[in-house]
Amino acid sequence: MPELPEVEVVRRRLLTCLPGLVVRDVRVHDATVCDLPEDELRRTIAGRRVLGLRRRGKYLMIDLGEPVAAGRLLVVHLRMTGQLLFRPEPRGRPARFVITFDPSTELHFYDMRRFGRLWSLDPRDEEAFFAALGPEPFSAAFDVAYLRRALAERRAPLKAFLLDQRRIAGVGNIYADEALFRARLNPLRAAGTVGPREAQRLHAALLETLQAGIDHEGSSIESFIDPAGRRGSFQEILNVYQRTGEPCRVCGTAIERVVVGGRGTHYCPRCQPRRGGIAPTARRARPTGPAGKRDARGAPPATRGAECG
Ligand SMILES: [Zn+2]
Missing domain, CATH: 3.20.190.10 (MutM-like, N-terminal)
Structure with a gap:
């Protein structure tokens, strides 16, 4: 998506x-x-x-x-x-x-x-x-101090917090999972238990992950292509998203999948340990296996002549 x-x-x-x-x-x-x-x-x-x-x-x-x-x-x-x-x-x-x-x-x-x-x-x-939308991640309004204030006292799992467009605008399932991996934070952690240094890591991880997505022209996991018909390539460097059962690229542990707020959530149980409070609303889900819903990674990029119509 x-x-x-x-x-x-x-x-x-x-x-x-x-x-x-x-x-x-x-x-x-x-x-x-x-x-x-x-x-x-x-x-x-x-x-x-x-x-x-x-x-x-x-x-x-x-x-x-x-x-x-x-x-x-x-x-x-x-x-x-x-x-x-x-x-x-x-x-x-x-x-x-x-x-x-x-x-x-x-x-x-x-x-x-x-x-x-x-x-x-x-x-x-x-x-x-746009009144209900939270700050743009790449704007000055989205600084570490804002993120700490937004996280404070929230009982929602971190994953659900990141998907809430009222807190941060633009983050969805793929980049939330990838940013939490990069920040070494468990997606089930209650948002309010995140400490100052962890919040700093999460802030940096969000910006780095979103920027990497832009640099790779997006994720073409399901249907995304740009207006000229070109696929992105961020799906080729995913660390956890839809990699259930596959080895973590850092430690080799099998990536696990849970459902948080109705959304499939992927994380490494070793790199993202469950310390701190686990939000009560999260539950474990059956792994879907490494094949999942993922699109064929080897599909050739769509080729096209003119950029504009
Ligand atoms: Zn790992």
């Missing part, structure tokens, strides 16, 4: 093509994708020029400008399986929406599980829209 690094990779790829282009049209093939009906959505964005692309947590933001009134903000959330693609391969079901730009660029939104969403916002509503 796309997390902060994958959405950032999408943003950077779109940044090479979209700014300066004018929205010509939008076609919605699945009305549940957007809070506005197709004709109203078209009325809010057609004729506007792309000014830039931003990201907030796992949300992608497309800033649209003149000529109509005070601009518009398109927000896309990829959720589980959303893909924004310039030139998709032909598929069985149509894209959930397609935005066409002048001159001759198309952006198709495919989404197997259909949890992805599109919003067209008045830019004045941006702050309210």
Whole structure:
């Protein structure tokens, strides 16, 4: 599922093509994708020029400008399986929406599980829209002092804490497991039991893990590809995520899997020992074996000529 690094990779790829282009049209093939009906959505964005692309947590933001009134903000959330693609391969079901730009660029939104969403916002509503989101990991607001305050007195397991978008924006299942391994912290630890030095390790591990995800163009474990159709490679250097039963790359101990807050959670029992308080809500789960749901790692990267549509 796309997390902060994958959405950032999408943003950077779109940044090479979209700014300066004018929205010509939008076609919605699945009305549940957007809070506005197709004709109203078209009325809010057609004729506007792309000014830039931003990201907030796992949300992608497309800033649209003149000529109509005070601009518009398109927000896309990829959720589980959303893909924004310039030139998709032909598929069985149509894209959930397609935005066409002048001159001759198309952006198709495919989404197997259909949890992805599109919003067209008045830019004045941006702050309210994102009000519940915690700080951006790479912003000055997310420092060790903030993390210590956020952890303090929380009884939730560390894994659940990291997935809570109100505490930190953009972290999901893959990068939470990998960051906890890097920080040598057990995912079942109650967040409030993390000490000052451990919080410092966790802060550094989060930033390093997310940056590594961006540097590797994201994790293509299930369906993630960037708008040019390219797969990321972070899945090739995973330490624990979906490696149940495989040897830890540091100590050789078999990686274990538990379920925390309904999410499969992977850790090394030796590198991430269970000291401190174990949160009461966590429970052990049956290991799924090393095969798991993982995609074939050897699949060749999708090749494509033009970057833009
Ligand atoms: Zn280990």
